[in-house]
Amino acid sequence: MSTAVELLAAIEGVGRDAKRGGYSRHGFDRVELELREWFVGEAGRRGLAVEGDRNGNLWAWWGEPGVGAVVTGSHLDSVPGGGAFDGPLGVVSALSAVDMLRERGFAPAKPLALVVFAEEEGGRFGVPCLGSRLLSGAVDPEVARGLRDPDGVTLAEAVAGAGFDPARLGRDDDALAAIGTFVELHVEQGRGLIDLGAPVAVASSILAHGRWRFRFTGEGNHAGATLLGDRHDPMVPAAEMVLATRIAASEVDDARATVGRLVPNPGGTNVIPSSVDVWLDARGPDDASTRRVLGRIQELANDAVEREGCALTVTEESYGDTVHFDAGLRDRIAAALGGIPTLPTGAGHDAGVLAAQVPTAMLFVRNPTGVSHAPEEYAEPEDCESGVTALAAVLGQLAG
Ligand SMILES: [Zn+2]
Numbered sequence: 001m002s003t004a005v006e007l008l009a010a011i012e013g014v015g016r017d018a019k020r021g022g023y024s025r026h027g028f029d030r031v032e033l034e035l036r037e038w039f040v041g042e043a044g045r046r047g048l049a050v051e052g053d054r055n056g057n058l059w060a061w062w063g064e065p066g067v068g069a070v071v072t073g074s075h076l077d078s079v080p081g082g083g084a085f086d087g088p089l090g091v092v093s094a095l096s097a098v099d100m101l102r103e104r105g106f107a108p109a110k111p112l113a114l115v116v117f118a119e120e121e122g123g124r125f126g127v128p129c130l131g132s133r134l135l136s137g138a139v140d141p142e143v144a145r146g147l148r149d150p151d152g153v154t155l156a157e158a159v160a161g162a163g164f165d166p167a168r169l170g171r172d173d174d175a176l177a178a179i180g181t182f183v184e185l186h187v188e189q190g191r192g193l194i195d196l197g198a199p200v201a202v203a204s205s206i207l208a209h210g211r212w213r214f215r216f217t218g219e220g221n222h223a224g225a226t227l228l229g230d231r232h233d234p235m236v237p238a239a240e241m242v243l244a245t246r247i248a249a250s251e252v253d254d255a256r257a258t259v260g261r262l263v264p265n266p267g268g269t270n271v272i273p274s275s276v277d278v279w280l281d282a283r284g285p286d287d288a289s290t291r292r293v294l295g296r297i298q299e300l301a302n303d304a305v306e307r308e309g310c311a312l313t314v315t316e317e318s319y320g321d322t323v324h325f326d327a328g329l330r331d332r333i334a335a336a337l338g339g340i341p342t343l344p345t346g347a348g349h350d351a352g353v354l355a356a357q358v359p360t361a362m363l364f365v366r367n368p369t370g371v372s373h374a375p376e377e378y379a380e381p382e383d384c385e386s387g388v389t390a391l392a393a394v395l396g397q398l399a400g
Contacts, residue, residue: 001099002042004384007092008084011038020081022375026149027077027119027130028056028158035076035088036162039116042095046102048114053175054168055134056118056159062098062108068180069111070399072097072391075120075131075350082121083377085187089365089384091116093185097392108399110180117350124149124158126211126279127318132350136357137171138320144169176357181329181398184351185363185391187379191370192343199386201343202334203325203362206352207256207283208290210319214241214301218310220266220274231272235264237304237312238276244300245280248293255284255293256346279317283346287321323352326359333361336397337390347372363390 015031017024025031036058043050043060050060059065074090094114101108118131125147133139145156145166156166193201216234242259249257258281264273280297284290298314305312334340343364351362365379365387379387 001103002096003381004089004092004096004388005381007042007095008088011035011088012084014038015078017081022081022083022377023078024080024082024123025076025078026121026124028162029124032077033162036116039076039091043114046095046098048098052164053135054164054170054172055131056162056164057131057135057175058116060114062112062114064111065113065178066111067177069113069178070108070181070183070395071113071115071179072183072185072395073113073115073117074184074186075117077119077121077123079121079123079373081375082123082373083187083371083375085367085377085379086189086372087120089187089379089387090185093384093388093391096388097395100388100392101396106396106400110399111178112395112399113178120350122211122318125155128211128348129350129353130155132353133318134169135172135175136353138353138356139318141170179354179358182351182354182358182360183333183363183391183394183398184349184360185365185387186349187372187377188343188345188364188367188370189347189372190345190367193341193364193366194368194370196341198341199366199383200337200390201341201364202330202337203345203351203364204330204342205325205344206323206348207254207285207344207346208287208320208322209281209283209348210290210294211317212280212282212294213315213317214238214278214280215275215313215315216241216278216305216310217275217312218308219272221272223270223272226272232309233272234276234308234310235273236308237301237310238262238278240304241278241297241301244297245282247300248296249282251296252284252289252293255282255289257282257293257297285322320348320352323355325351325355325361329359329361333363333394336393340390361394363387363394
């Protein structure tokens, strides 16, 4: 049997980011394809037959594929400069849980599958949970095909390069019918379990979450020769918009708003930019509060744009309403695991996308610092093992 920690160790050298620290593993890039190959090998060693679906997600079947399966898994891609656990912990725990169940002589009565979803972080093409959104019909395949990475490569080109047919992207009713129940194990991205003093929790809900691109346009010009009064500098309203995110989020209970990416064009030290793209990540307890945060930021940004004589367009790149995981499944899992705590989360997941279509649950494994989407993300080996034991118990109960 391989433990989760041993399996993680096997991929610890893949996709290290020398510049940012941590890992940069993005959907269908060389590094993520190497991780997929590793997964196919690990599944093969366990006699699990692996197939790709229409949207570039990988499925490894224990026994015959079929409808109503018990499905578990996560993703192998990361944010730029991300940690080792976000995504891979769910994949290695699934493999390790299969080993654990086999050692006990368990044979599933229902079909059981391990899944690896593509481009969960949206780190390359900008739309999070792209594989599960495409599968469940939550994103228009025509729009998805045209998404471009920072080098200008389209998603259609990237999936073709990975051996998938871009014409087949889109809602996959066969794959959806195959999922009877989906359970995703994930490292916790917060401090909930530290405060509770418990290694594992079951998820209750996910905040509503959207990403928007604010494009500020002005007049590109010379940094020395252009008098202040003559400027239409889009960086000025862009900067005010960054400050507005903190103001707007602090006005709404339990909301969050973040600017983690800002790109001036053309981007020269002695050049007033002609445009600035700023990406907003905003989240709230429900649709109305999240929209309120967005609206307030737009209002403050528009005021700033007017003062500087610039223009602003706002494009929604993705949006998902609040997710409430299946309460019956959640309670059944919590009880089966000896009354483990339930926790809400602010982080998005493929499980959150699938929850709109099929009964879905999540297990969180304690993160001793609460830090995630950064190289410091961590889970203790004992907690990883508690996660595998919990996942094996859940799979055994659901598929037994
Ligand atoms: Zn994740």
